[in-house]
Amino acid sequence: MKLTTKLENARREADAANQSKSLFLAKMSHEIRTPINAIIGMNEMILREEDRQDIIDYGMDVKRSAYSLLSTINDILDLSKIESGKMELIFVEYDVSTLLHDIVNMISMKAKDKGLEIKLSVDEQLPSKLYGDDVRLRQILINLLNNAVKYTDTGSVTLSVSGEIQDSKVNLYFEVKDTGIGIKKEDLNKLFAEFERIEEKRNRNIEGTGLGISITTQLLAMMDSQLEVDSVYGEGSKFYFHLLQNIVDKEPIGDIEKRIHEQAVEYSYEVSFVAPEAKILVVDDNQLNRKVFFNLLKELQMEIHEATGGLACLDMVTKQPYDLIFLDHMMPDLDGVETIKKLQVLENNLCKETPVIALTANALSGAREMYLDIGFSDYLSKPFEPEKLEEMLLKYLPKEKIVAVDTSELPKKKKRDKILDFADQGFPDVEGMDWKYAAIVQPNAEFLLDAILMFTSLLKSDAQVLKENYNILSEMLATNLSESEEVLEAWRQYRVKVHAMKTSAAMIGAISLSSFARLLEDFSKKQIIEPIKALTDIFLEEWLSYEERLSVFKVNEENMENEKKFSASAILDFLSPLDAAMEDMDVDTADEIIKQIQCYEMPDNLKELIDQLASAVMNLDIQMEHEIVKKLREEMKTS
Numbered sequence: 001m002k003l004t005t006k007l008e009n010a011r012r013e014a015d016a017a018n019q020s021k022s023l024f025l026a027k028m029s030h031e032i033r034t035p036i037n038a039i040i041g042m043n044e045m046i047l048r049e050e051d052r053q054d055i056i057d058y059g060m061d062v063k064r065s066a067y068s069l070l071s072t073i074n075d076i077l078d079l080s081k082i083e084s085g086k087m088e089l090i091f092v093e094y095d096v097s098t099l100l101h102d103i104v105n106m107i108s109m110k111a112k113d114k115g116l117e118i119k120l121s122v123d124e125q126l127p128s129k130l131y132g133d134d135v136r137l138r139q140i141l142i143n144l145l146n147n148a149v150k151y152t153d154t155g156s157v158t159l160s161v162s163g164e165i166q167d168s169k170v171n172l173y174f175e176v177k178d179t180g181i182g183i184k185k186e187d188l189n190k191l192f193a194e195f196e197r198i199e200e201k202r203n204r205n206i207e208g209t210g211l212g213i214s215i216t217t218q219l220l221a222m223m224d225s226q227l228e229v230d231s232v233y234g235e236g237s238k239f240y241f242h243l244l245q246n247i248v249d250k251e252p253i254g255d256i257e258k259r260i261h262e263q264a265v266e267y268s269y270e271v272s273f274v275a276p277e278a279k280i281l282v283v284d285d286n287q288l289n290r291k292v293f294f295n296l297l298k299e300l301q302m303e304i305h306e307a308t309g310g311l312a313c314l315d316m317v318t319k320q321p322y323d324l325i326f327l328d329h330m331m332p333d334l335d336g337v338e339t340i341k342k343l344q345v346l347e348n349n350l351c352k353e354t355p356v357i358a359l360t361a362n363a364l365s366g367a368r369e370m371y372l373d374i375g376f377s378d379y380l381s382k383p384f385e386p387e388k389l390e391e392m393l394l395k396y397l398p399k400e401k402i403v404a405v406d407t408s409e410l411p412k413k414k415k416r417d418k419i420l421d422f423a424d425q426g427f428p429d430v431e432g433m434d435w436k437y438a439a440i441v442q443p444n445a446e447f448l449l450d451a452i453l454m455f456t457s458l459l460k461s462d463a464q465v466l467k468e469n470y471n472i473l474s475e476m477l478a479t480n481l482s483e484s485e486e487v488l489e490a491w492r493q494y495r496v497k498v499h500a501m502k503t504s505a506a507m508i509g510a511i512s513l514s515s516f517a518r519l520l521e522d523f524s525k526k527q528i529i530e531p532i533k534a535l536t537d538i539f540l541e542e543w544l545s546y547e548e549r550l551s552v553f554k555v556n557e558e559n560m561e562n563e564k565k566f567s568a569s570a571i572l573d574f575l576s577p578l579d580a581a582m583e584d585m586d587v588d589t590a591d592e593i594i595k596q597i598q599c600y601e602m603p604d605n606l607k608e609l610i611d612q613l614a615s616a617v618m619n620l621d622i623q624m625e626h627e628i629v630k631k632l633r634e635e636m637k638t639s
Contacts, residue, residue: 089222090526093248094134096126097256100161102515103138107145107157116152122256123162127170129249135522136219137243141174143216144239148178152236155179168247175240183231273394276301278401281316281351283307283339284328284359286500287573288454288507293326293389294569295447300393306569308576310334310342318348324396325351326380329360332496336360340375355396430549438509449553451508454573456550457593461577462501463540469494470536477529494532495524501543516542566601568636575629582622590617606635 043062050056104120111118141159148157160175217227220241231237280302282293290306297304305322307313311333313325329336336358343349343356355377371379380392394402438448473490502517516539523531578593594614602610609632616624 089133089136091131091133092525093129093131095129096253097128098518099134099138100159100256101511102518103141103145104159107142107149108512110146110149111157114149114153116149116154117156119156119158120256121158121160122253124252124254125165126161126163126172126253127165127247127249128251128253129247130170131246131248132243133223135519135526135528136223138519138522140216140219140241141176143213144176147213148176148180148237148239152178152180155236165247165250169244170247172243172245173240174243175238177236177238179236182233182235182237183229184233188229188231272390273405274299274301274403275393275397275401276303276403278302278323278397279305279321281305281307281313281322281325283310283313283326283331283336285309285331285333285496286328286503287458287577288451288504289328289359289500291451291454291570291573292447292507294567295450297389297393300390302393304569306572310336310339313339314342314346317343317346317351317354319350321350322354323398323401324393325354325356326359327356327376329358330496330499332493335492335496336376337374344375357392357396428552430552432510432512432546432549434509434511438507448508450570452550452553453596455504455508455510456547456553457574457596458504458577459544459547461580462497462504463543466494466497466501466536467540469497470532473529474533491524491527495521498524505543510546513542513546566603571597571600572633572636575632578617579626579629582617582625606632609635 039062043059046055046059050059100120100122104118108118145157145159156179158175158177160177161172163170163172213227220227220243223243225241225243227239227241229237229239280297282290282304284290284293284306285308287308294304294306305316307316309331310327313327314334317325327336327339331339334342340356343351356375358371358376358379360371360379360381377396378392380388435448469490473487473494476484476487476490498517498520502514502521505511505514505517516535520532520535520539523535574593574597578590582590594617597610598614609628613625613628613632615621616628
């Protein structure tokens, strides 16, 4: 009896000590974060303002070291959350091909830097949609792939995924194999110990805490799984585990490479109808989405009006009727669900009988039923595919406004294959850009170029908004209850913006950038602040790097089209970011926007206003710029 009591007391003391350790690690990590963030911020200012190369070199060393320390702290935080029992699994529906594609994209940059080949081998019979904690599964696979890349100097790293279907579940098998340095048998147990590094002298130059495998092991334990390892010293290692997941959609995943990278196959496209009397309202806060939408429907001759958010939509439907409304789900002022509920009870609504189509980037199983229950007529997933968009128009537009076109009299137009010929179309090989993916949503080179130029013109303002949303969220969490209305709204604003940036990047083919944004969006949905704190600044740095990467298109633009045809919609798209750039005294962005506007042919009644606008921007006359923008909006509205 006394022995039992002693053992119980010892167990309690050990648990209390472990809890104290976890609490200490968590508090210590949070305390260290503040000065590190300050160091990173101030160092960034030095890098931006310093001309001396030796100082820049020192600054880059500081930057690398600071981020390495930040990564260490993040690992400690994860570990302390697991050990204190505060780490929870959050189950959602997820698309398997998207998950794997994102993971490989995120790791491919590091592998490319080392000259390694990343291989992906996936069982084509795997179910396409599953139910589980995809964020933690991503973390596990990224940890394993990161380790494989770290400890491999030549050769390849391979991620293999297979599975066995068992009624409504699938038993997945994940394997990460490398051709790296391998592990001695006597060192295998050290893999699973916290803060342990195998062969410390040999691997002293490899960054990391030694926590990655420990965290992976504990996350897998929470998922009723365990990590296994086989290794031959000097030849390479294989890490693998099984994971049981519920099936949402049994449709086979198919060939992922073909599914993601070769959807832009050559095909013939022809206009089958026009609707010159139809009026359509597109409601989306993302300018790039609206631009793509407009380009896709150019040839159908419809009158397309645009609203930048839910509140603008509510105002516009009281002024004129529309035949069809496309309403984005995620927007910063009112989201699509809130907007349609207000539309249903709005007294002066001239569109009460108008079909409303939900625009969403999350086409999950059962989405259509969910949107129908809310009050939408249907939903359209992003990126928009021309065929599906036209099918939607034929289905919901008034039949009397659809005019059939005799396709036998029209020459067939090849819309997507041309973009893949970089030499002919002037699209160079740009790091991080996937032109095949871009071709899925951009019908031709001209449209893609427009989208890229708009993306770069909005790059800084998008980054600034996300940074502001992140700062507000951080302040709210520090001073308010985690479930307060203010905090929940701060989470929503962050999520909506990073969601929009994810879509914008995907629209131009910046897939790895879009994948990064998707990861932040996933964390924000689940309100997990630690990775958002660690990754937001890194994401913004990567986001802003695309200004230089895509700068080649500012030169190529002249070769591809000397002067674009006038488009009121396109000009209007530039005016809001121009206002914002002037308010922020962001001269570079304002100058770039003016250059884009001046690329368009301009009616005589607008030429003088555009010249005045350019002069106001050049002289940094904010008040004059605002006045001219107001006049331009009125002039284009009346004309």
